[in-house]
Amino acid sequence: MMRYAYMFLIALAVVILLVFKIQNLSAVTVSFLGADFTMPVSFLILGVYVLGMLTGSSVYGLLRSWTKGALQKPQ
Secondary structure: OHHHHHHHHHHHHHHHHHHHHHHOOOEEEEEEOOEEEEEEHHHHHHHHHHHHHHHHHHHHHHHHHHHHHHHOOOO
């Protein structure tokens, strides 16, 4: 029974993402280091989200390892 609930939640998430993509087709121009990139708003938001996930998890892992190293007793 839970399998169907998970399948429903996945399908719901896909539908929500497709509706978001369809409603945000307008183009936006992003300038970075002299280069201009034109892309749909939905791609820009997805890219920023993915970069945030990658950098956020990296910073969290780095801070966790520093804290772990700082709490170890010297030998």
